[in-house]
Amino acid sequence: MALDKWIAVVFLVICVIYGYSAYTYPLLPFERNMTFLPNTMPMVLSVLGVSLALLILLAPSPKADALGDALGNINLKKWREYKVGQALGLIALMTLYALALRPVGFIAATTLFLVGAGWTLGERKLITLICVALIGALGIWYLVQEALGIFLRPLPWFLC
């Protein structure tokens, strides 16, 4: 089964769960007499979603279109040639960054992220990488803090 059909299955499951929770939505006592309820539109949407997902599942797969090829869309059949490892590494780094941003502070977390991401992509000139990352992190922190006036905690938790 092609990937788009699997996704349709996922959507089908999501829509069924969504529809069920819309159907069993706990209405407040006074809401019961209203014409339009908080779960009116969700129920319509789940019915629509389920039918569309079924349509995608049952309809024959369309051929790839010319515009997509011209744009160089990724062809799933060639996935072995793609750098899946690098992509996964970057996703892992982003997750780590999300978790570390608050405790470690903006500057350290960002510098580490940029260096790590560059390293994952195959850059081996560590000194240049660190310099660029540090300048980038400090520059953006300054811009966000001073120009935009949004507070970003720059330093780790034990320093401030």
Add this chain to the structure above:
Amino acid sequence: MLDGILLGLDTAFSFKNLLLVVAGCLVGTLIGMLPGLGPMSIIAIMIPVAITLGDPSAALILLAGVYYGAIFGGSTSSILINAPGVAGTVATSFDGYPMARQGKAGKALTIAAISSFSGGTVGVILLMGFAPMLSSVALLFHSAEYFAMMVVGLSAIAAFAGTGKVIKALMMTVIGLILATVGESALFNAPRFTMGITDLQSGFSFITLAMALFALPEALYLVLDPQRVDADGSSEAIKDLRITRAEARTIAPVIARQSIQGFLIGVMPGAGATLASFLGYAVERNIAKGEEQEEFGKGSIKGLAAPETANNAACTGSFVPLLTLGIPGSGTTAILLGALIALNVSPGPRLMIDNPSVFWSVIISMYIGNIVLLILNLPLIPYIARLLTVPRNYLIPFILFFTMVGAYIGQNNATELLLLVGLGIGATILRFADYPLPPLLIGFILGGMMENNFARAVNLTDGIGFMYQRPMTLCLLIIGLLLIFVPAYRRRRARALQKGVALGD
């Protein structure tokens, strides 16, 4: 109208706003030139900056400048390295890249800039005429008509999604609408569908969603497939930006035709710059005679001018439904709409009455933006083009970092980043499977408004009677249905014809 123009001039010519136009155009061109980053990703990245400006006119001026700049930058990378970052500039590379190959890169860039300028300017003039007209009609709209109008908009976007993708686009729209129901809404008394997660109580953040849908998948694509951008030929010096008088005379009629055609296509929701540029190219190729027609695809200046004019005119045209009806016709205008709502401006027919300075200053700054692109960017292009040689190992980490900072400073909440990564992975997989993503975002943005209007209409008529009691609503809803079913029907008939099945009568 004159009052409006004066008001717009007054606002747009303030020092700060002029600076913002210039900055927006420059940033847009710079980032738009990087292969793989389209206007949607760039605007999504710029939104936090725009929102913190606090002033809706200034924000919209900045974002419109970025939009224009990004389209211009996109055509530059199409011409120089045959790597269109945006679907709207694919047609530009048909003739632009061959020209660059023949050593006429400078000329190609000039033609692209002049065509973009003319297309954009004519588009703005038409927008000035169209928008107030449409807006006065839209004032007659009731909540029922609004609801129906949104249905039309959403189905149009699905209908123009491309062959074989209509059902997928509809599916994505529904998913977007479903995402919009998460969290608290103005109408009801309790949060819905948060699965008990406190962070979801205020719903999904629109910036996070926009970043996750557009910027992140693009960056991950660049990681997965380095060949996507490794086209050579960028290192050649760009010289001789001049065009001759004869060439100007050749492209003038093309520009005139395509400005108007492109604009009209842009006004239709869902069609947008891509369709406009391809149609413009096709039409001009068919009109051209003998030798000139042979030239198309091998470096014809007409073939370059046509899509460039059309896509810029269409970009301007897509502002018409956004500013007058509050209904975005494309992913980019959907992002702009989200930014406006975040700034407490609701675009729609009342915009011109409630916030005339927003409306008119945006229009005036579009003129300025066009001029900035022409006189500032064109001479700078040879230098800006060096950006194309920024190594990937530095480029990609920064793109990822910008998307994350954008999502983070919007909410100042680290959960948002986890959400961003999760949604981004989902969006990348969806793109693998050829599901169009803009309908999801448009559905998400329109979802809340659609439910509000639907609820109001239902409450007023005590049921769904409004759907057939009001002729305008009925007409709009029928149009919405036709938009979805007619293409499907015609395709089936075409297939039946191919198989040699008799049509009946």
